[in-house]
Amino acid sequence: DTGVSQNPRHKITKRGQNVTFRCDPISEHNRLYWYRQTLGQGPEFLTYFQNEAQLEKSRLLSDRFSAERPKGSFSTLEIQRTEQGDSAMYLCASSLGDRDHEKLFFGSGTQLSVL
Amino acid sequence: GDSVTQMEGPVTLSEEAFLTINCTYTATGYPSLFWYVQYPGEGLQLLLKATKADDKGSNKGFEATYRKETTSFHLEKGSVQVSDSAVYFCALRPMYSGGGADGLTFGKGTHLIIQP
Numbered sequence: 001d002t003g004v005s006q007n008p009r010h011k012i013t014k015r016g017q018n019v020t021f022r023c024d025p026i027s028e029h030n031r032l033y034w035y036r037q038t039l040g041q042g043p044e045f046l047t048y049f050q051n052e053a054q055l056e057k058s059r060l061l062s063d064r065f066s067a068e069r070p071k072g073s074f075s076t077l078e079i080q081r082t083e084q085g086d087s088a089m090y091l092c093a094s095s096l097g098d099r100d101h102e103k104l105f106f107g108s109g110t111q112l113s114v115l
Numbered sequence: 116g117d118s119v120t121q122m123e124g125p126v127t128l129s130e131e132a133f134l135t136i137n138c139t140y141t142a143t144g145y146p147s148l149f150w151y152v153q154y155p156g157e158g159l160q161l162l163l164k165a166t167k168a169d170d171k172g173s174n175k176g177f178e179a180t181y182r183k184e185t186t187s188f189h190l191e192k193g194s195v196q197v198s199d200s201a202v203y204f205c206a207l208r209p210m211y212s213g214g215g216a217d218g219l220t221f222g223k224g225t226h227l228i229i230q231p
Contacts, residue, residue: 004158033218042119042204043159045218056218091159104219106151106158 004107006092012113013082020078021110025094032075034067035091043091082114117142121205121222128195129230136190136225138205146207148181148188153202200229
């Protein structure tokens with residue numbers, strides 16, 4: 001097991017295009033999180049899955065953003081009609097266990113640049 | 116809403132110096148508190164945590180004590196090494212889940228540079 005894997009590492013797109021990122025969590029982990037991080041800021045929570053169920057969405061997750069985890073394993077985050085303000089590092093994290101004892105393992109992120 | 120405030124960096128120290136990175140929080144009740152570290156080119160890693168007042172989290176020579184009275188969770192290390200150079204993030208998880216409360220709230224991060 002090599003940890004949480006995110007693809008692609010970098011994505012450059014033009015404003016108005018759609019982009020999709022993939023996250024492969026640690027295999028036995030049932031919880032999966034998406035965060036967004038901009039330069040000089042800490043990660044901001046976007047959404048969270050327990051197995052295939054999306055249990056929580058931040059108000060930061062506009063209608064242009066959608067996340068899925070269809071079989072409770074990998075997850076995708078899609079951004080439609082990208083805007084320059086979407087430029088950021090998108091981080092995925094996974095964990096195993098109950099809420100009070102969980103430890104999040106983060107991937108290295110996907111850096112999105114919207115031109 | 117919940118928030119975390121940590122000292123701005125970069126913080127530059129010489130090897131073997133004493134380290135303190137301040138972190139204070141605003142939250143309802145008794146949140147769980149965390150320090151995460153991001154080494155160059157790597158993903159964030161949990162460094163230590165504390166889940167109730169007066170708990171002390173420790174790992175790799177780092178310590179932080181959950182102080183409810185001052186709403187603080189300052190990170191300390193007695194003697195830093197060059198390999199401790201990284202970005203350190205303080206974070207909290209609210210006391211109650213549900214209603215949008217399971218995600219961590221992070222501070223902005225403090226860049227620590229240790230010079231030999």
